[in-house]
Amino acid sequence: MLKIREGIHLHILPTKKFKTISIQFRFKTLLQEKKVTKRALLANIMDINSKLYPTQNDFRRRLSELYGANFFTDVARYGNYHVLSLNMECVDEKVINETGIVDEVMKFLYQVISFPNVFNGHFQEATFIREVDKLRDEFASRYDDKTVYAEDKLNNLYFDTREQQMTSYGQESDLKDITSTNLFDTYLEMLNEDQLDIYVVGNITESTVLRTLHPFDFKSRALIDENPFYEDHKNKPFVKKIETQEINQTLLTMGLKTPIYYHNKYYYAGLIFNGLFGAMPHSKLFQIVREKENLAYSISSEVDVYRGLLFIYAGIESEEVANVQSIILNQLEEIKNGVFSEKEVEQTKEVIKNELFQIDDTPYSMVERAFSLELIGREHLSLNEWMEKLDSVSRKDIIDLAGLIDLKATYILIGENN
Template identity: 35%
Template sequence: MKINQTVSRQQGLSLRIVQTKKFKTNQFVFKFRSRLNENDVTARALIPYILQSSTKKWPTTADFRSHLDELYGAGASVDVNKKGEYHILSFAVDIPNERYLKDPTPLAKEALNVLKEMLFNPLLEGDSFSPKVIEQEKRTLKQKLQALKDDKMRYASQRLVEEMCKGEAYALHPNGSEEKLNQVTAEELYKAYRNMIEKDTVDLYVVGDVDSEAITSYCQKEFHFPEREPVTKPDVKSINTTDAKEVVESQKIKQGKLNIGYRTNIVYGDDDYIPLTVMNGLFGGFPHSKLFLNVREKESLAYYAASRVESHKGLVVVMSGVEPAKVERAALIIEEQLQAIQNGEVSENELNQTKAVLKNQMLETLDASRGIVEVLYQGEVADAPVDIDRWFEKVDAVTADHVIAAAKKLKKDTTYILTSGEE
């Protein structure tokens, strides 16, 4: 399976066009990437939502939605997340392919016009964004941050990261903090916006049945990003685990949380990264994995038990929901599952099943245009370009010995327990 991607670099922008007749719509996605930084992460988290809420041409959300409706129900969305120690801001437009319509409206050009308006023509009052829009988006972000505290599964995941990566940029939540949100000024917001336009690494992905020459020409004429220095690559491998630590927090809860963080020093693009993903599938990534079958099903110790790989930070994280009285026993059984893999308890059936699920997962991801963007961007962030055929070959080539070697790289760093404080 080939992804037909052409890349052209112009002033301040990498344009990445993926030609495919697979979809009835065309996807346009801007990705802005900067290093995670405590000083501006909260301000940056507001920027996409402010830019989507009000532009000179469409001063209200209703105006913007009305315009999208006129473009045969085009969709626009923004997103804020992190990959390793990078802060990623995304702006996307999904629009019907004009080749399927009788109307001659150049919809691909209209999609780019929408993105241009969002990025370069925000509604300003004086030298900053509209105070009304700022307050509106601050309220919305505050609600998101409060919702994180209320969702104990997500809260425990974030608290583990904060404790495990204390002093590292990765400890920051991509949406920032409530404390900083209350302090951020209009001037700081506008400065964060200008820094995004002038200093971030910028990629534009276009996926669909499009006229590549016309899109390239449009971008050269209309998207004027200043030249910039490359964003420096974070060093995520030089942190060594000494003594594992345990953090216990008490709240009024019925279901406790037991989350465990391991350092691997294996990141996306490394030779042993794919063996690590297969190992994680065996350990806790899927319903057939050891954590699910033994911690949840056999021992009935957890409401849920799973693990995931933090691809750009070199971590494996275990997440489980456990009755407070059973935390100690659950921690022991979780550790036994990892030790079982390290000791070679990997059957051919388990290995083949895990590979099959991983490959199916990738095929499902590539079945959506946004999925194609995310797979390609994953490689771009890691400076490890994606070759899909080669990826499938590498998964097939993973042996039990590779999995065992990857499992032995896991070093326990931090255990985070959220409990009721009652036995």
């Protein structure tokens, strides 16, 4: 890691594995309800044009001229943080025996970041209106996708704050208060106040990257010293909600509180627990509920390691709700009581190891791992260290962790046509 300015860090991830150079600018700030929707809209607008390339055709034509370079933006929530990313991938000039490609790509990024499609203190109105409508359509699509809808409803039940309840790109109700002017204020705040991590992956040197970054005039900004993990220490009572709609399948979702957070003392046991419980084809939920009892069209579990949430999803028949819930909780009790074999543990560890080996298979996953470690104050953790920590997890570790997991919320969407 190289400190460019206070609050601005450059990370070079050198590798000859890819025929591309990947660049990511990750703007990080604290997660705040009033900011999230604006930042999502800002990301969408910056994805389609800029002052130098004012139409989408101009924008994409320039990318095509850069040997088919790819550019996209996105937003994500990491516990108590919100991150807006600008991502670029271009061909490695050594592969095609050309020079100056990275320089031109950085110039493009400089134009996009430093000179958005803004006039007299507000974003170009036609672009702004179009992107507001598109984002509104995205929110509407979450209602139409009942799996996503059920997950959103569970989040609303499980979490107490709007920041944690809403999606990483906000909420539709905010759109009415966003103007092209106050969106420009959000852009300026991001540009001048967000902590910025710049990642470059590929066969490239630090000196080359620093030279291409020279036009950027980023100012120092205050460091954000906040625990990235959302940890709710309240002993909240269990909550449940049932809703009925005219759909063909009943959706059962369950939210369980866990002490599993990224690379904390429960993390590795948590990976194995989740694999045994519901995340893998050999897991208890998949084998018992779906395969043996034939009670679910689909069933799975996953852990949000920045918020300590174990999320369970099942697509079932409406008359089987109580039965499936009971079986799920019984399987959790079985793990708490040590009803699993060493063979299952070893099988789970091997699957996780294979997944870890795939981290370096794409530039994006390499950046994601590096950024996540940076977020929790660890700059590097080798794959061998990951393997050793996995191997050190004992049967007792898994049982002890399972004993700390507690059901806090259930949302059921009953299918009337079911």
